[in-house]
Amino acid sequence: MKFVGESVNRVDGIKKVTGSLKYVDDLKMSRMLYAAVKRSEYPHAKLLKVDITKAEKLPGVKAVITGKDVPNRVGLYLEDKTFLANDKVRYRGEAIAAVAAETHEIAQEAIKLIEVEYEELPAVTNALEGIKSDAPLVHPDLGDYKWGPIFFPEPGTNISNLYKIRKGDIDKGFAEAEHVVENQFFVPHIQHSPIENHSVIAQMDPEEALTIWSSCQSPFAVQKALSVAFGLPQNKIRVISPAVGGGFGGKAGTTLEGIVIPLAMRVKGRPVKLTYGREDEFINSFVRQGMHATIKTGINSDGKIVAVKNTFVWDGGAYTEYGVNIVRAGGYSSTGPYDIPNVWTDSVCVYTNHPVGGPYRGFGMSEIHFAIEQNMDILAEMLGITPIEVRRINGLRPGGSNATGQIVEVCGLQDCLEDVVDKLGWEREEKKPSSKPNIYIGRGISCGFKAPSMPNNVASSAIIRINEDGTCQLLVSAQDIGQGSDTTLTQIASEVLTIPPDKITIKTGDTDYTPYEWQTVASRITYCAGNAVVKACQDAKDQLFELAQIKLGVPKEKLILADEYIVAKGNENKKVPIKELALGLSMEDGSGIHGPIIGRGSFIPPDVKNTDKTTGQGEKPTAFWTYGCQGAEIEVDIETGKIKVKKVASSFDVGKIINPKLIEGQVEGGILQGLGSAILEELILENGIVKNPNFVDYKIPTADDMPEMIISFVENPEETGPFGARGVAEPCMVPTAPAIANALYDALGIRVNSLPITAEKVLKAIKEKQ
Known part of the structure; x- marks a missing residue:
């Protein structure tokens, strides 16, 4: 009997649909205490005084802590954050103090009694400004921090990582190119918006062994970070993640744990619980980093790209301990899934006084592909060839070379491209106009790829x-x-x-x-x-x-x-x-x-090695690459500017399908999440303040936004994968937004170079074109 390749029902399905699966916030314990957090009123300010006297005297309050109680820095890749602010605050909402009390209501009242004196500092609220030499420093002591050997901070600046790619001879490439084009794009911060809010319970027993129940993606990573932060041996720290109600990267690393643990240490034997409200989710959990992209391309009249110069400037937020790796991934993937002989890339992570940037589904690939894939369509139009043809000419094939100089041996990109083109029938059928005079139809295509962005x-x-x-x-x-x-x-x-x-x-x-x-x-x-x-x-x-x-x-x-x-x-x-x-x-x-x-x-993935520190070149910087393609068909109402995504075709080379039903569900979810980032989602920041920390003002897709989906797969086995399989959970979101952006241009001849592509932006572009 065969099991791999069959649509086996989810083993956790019955528990989830009946509600018998217990998440952290469902857990009730004897003599539970409840935590609340005092947060910063300013994006950037010195902490002159934190007075907890009144809060400590409130009946029912059992413990109060400040940043002095948790001074150690932590971080998976760059140790730059403390769980509570010490000398200063670096974003509006940063935790300053915390209390544990008999009830949630008492804890909230105690927080109001904590008095904080600030000296407001100039804030960095734009990564392009933050990169300048005269910008206020978010982390003046960056040079004292610890980081891994594959990251390159620049102390004395706001640059927490500068990852470079230098492949071939960029000057020679541009000199030989028949056409040179430069374009700019912008991607804003967005939120993960999982159904389950972050929640943590911590309890220390009389033998000073610590147990943490956490809605986290990575129990062992949390255990290691907490060991460093609190000076406890790992055998004294037990992390339990009973169930996670959605993560998308927002529950990787540590978030609430370091706030609750020092409280639990002060009330030994009593569990202490902290669950984020939705506003906390928007502001105080990881956000997807913003990104400014500039792409300069040299291309010949036959459609072959000969040179590309990329500058990706990432808004990493107040702490970039996780974000530096996103920027690294954006660097070594900076050409997209294309074979280009001469490449120059600077991928730069910049500290700002914004909420903390961190991992989000796609891990930088959705952001860079929004720029790369629109740029491909712009090049095709300039040369008078189709968007499909420019991708056929430049797309990677087995034996081709990516941005790091790696020769790719397994690559189903061209198979996926042809699969999508065939499924949509775009080369067989002319686009039919809408029967409604104010509705225009557009079709767009986008390729994409992603590797596991992890240490070797x-x-x-x-x-x-x-x-x-x-x-x-x-x-x-x-x-x-x-x-x-x-x-x-x-x-x-x-x-x-x-x-x-x-x-x-x-x-x-x-x-x-x-x-x-x-x-x-x-x-x-x-x-x-x-x-x-x-x-x-x-x-x-x-x-x-x-x-x-x-x-x-x-x-x-x-x-x-x-x-x-x-x-x-x-x-x-x-x-x-x-x-x-x-x-x-x-x-x-x-x-x-x-x-x-x-x-x-x-x-451990075999034969994966670091790239060269100065050029970013390497034989095998990642375990594998997942390639794919998506095509989108949209309707645009020129009276309202509203986009309706009608159809998306998707094809990815997954090596081997383990469970057809599950992988189709993954792709459906990736398409809808990509659609949300394309036309709806944006964390609106004004002077470092989040203006839409709720689902009234921050829109995510619903069932009404679901397009028709045509999902298929290519199976070129991954030699080192189980039964030939490779991952697709994140890659399936990567091409969606640029495919929709390209479809908008096809419909109306207008290009919106920033996300989300809202009705307001569409109407403005229509007026500017007229």
Whole structure:
């Protein structure tokens, strides 16, 4: 029986639809205390005084802390943040103090009693201004911070990372180009908007062991960061993530944990809980970074791009401890999925006094592709060729070279492009005009790619335990944040061991009991954790074969697994059920061999190495690349400026489909999320203040915005992936917004170079064209 490639139902589906799955905010504990946070009134200011005296005296208040209680800096890539502000605040809303009280209402009242004196400082509210030499410094002590060897901060400036690509000879490329074009684009901050708000409970026992229940994507990353922040050994910190109601990157890293823990330390034995309200979600959890892009392109009349110069300036916000890696990814991916011989890129992360930028689905790829893919259409029009043709000419193929100089061996980009063109029939059929005089129809196309944006040596691990009735416990720490990884990993285990998914129970997200996982980010779980599961199951399989060869008298090389049995090749009657060997082999004389079958597996992506520090060139900077293409058909009302996305076709090279139903759902979600960023979503910032921190003023797509979706896949196996699979969770969002932008130009001949493409911007562009 085959399990990989089948649409197995979600293993967590019944719990989710019945509401029996418990999230952190559902947890109720005896003698619970409730936390609240005092936040900054200014985007940038010195803290002259924080007086907690009145709050401490309020009946029902059990603990009050300030930044002096949590002085250590933390950060996954760049250690630049403290959990509470110390010397100054760097964005409006930054945590200054926190209280724990008997009720939520008392905690809120106590916060009002904390008195703060500020000295307001000039704020950096534009990354292009922040990059200038005379800009106010958000982090004057940047040179004292710690960072990894693949990041390049510039102390004495607001630049927290400058990642460079220097491929070929850019001057020679432009000199030889027949046409040179320069265009600029802008992408604003947006919010993740998960259904579940951030929530944390922390409790310290009398032996000073700390337990944290957190709605987080990465329990082990949180454990490590907290160990550094509070000087506790990791064996004294247990992080449990019982369930995550949506993440999209916003629940990677640490957020609330460092605020609640010092409170719990002061009230030992009592759990302390903090759950963000929706306004906190908008302002005080990660936002997607803003980005200014300038692309200068040299192209010949035959359509071949010979040179490109990119400058990506990223608004990283007040702390860029995670954002520096987004900027790195934007740098090494800066050509998009195109084969260009001469490349010059500066990808720059800039501190500003805005909310903290962090990982968001696409991890920089959606932002840069909004610029890259519109630029491709502009070039095609200039040369008088179609947007499809310019991508055929320049798109990567096996044997081609990307921005880092890597020779790509597996690349299904051209297959995906042709798949989308065929599904939409654009080369077979002329575009039909709308029957309504004020409605114009447009069609646009966009390619995209993404690699797992992670350090080279990150690890995954898995444990599989076979029970004596033939069922299994699969232990991993990959978090199912809605993408369906619990189901996918269970299917992979089923495929190796021939045990049906309903006989395998998966457990995740408990640093005391589930094995190490770096993080659930980067579209890496099917690939990395999937490989670890394969290895764990193969380990268990090898143990079973060692025992079965004794039991059956058949060499293990001649044994196979089939339908929960270990079977001799060529003799199906000679077999033993897996469950009979689950606790080892019992001999006729009453003795036993081996003991319980427990398989373990670990995985690190092979042969991935750092790029050159000065040129960004390297043989294999990432584990794999996922390529794809999307086409969009839209209607535009010229009287209102409103865009209605009617149809999206999508094709991605995923290597191997593990679960067709789940992967289609992933792509549907990616398209809708990309549509939201294209025409609706923007975190409006004025002088460092978020003006729309709610769903009344911040719009996200609903079911009414769902277009017709034509979803298909290409399967060119990934040699190092489990059964040939590679990730697609983030890549499927990357091409959506530029495809819609290109469709707008096709409809009306107007180009909006900033997101979102609102009705107001469309009407303004129509008037300017007229």
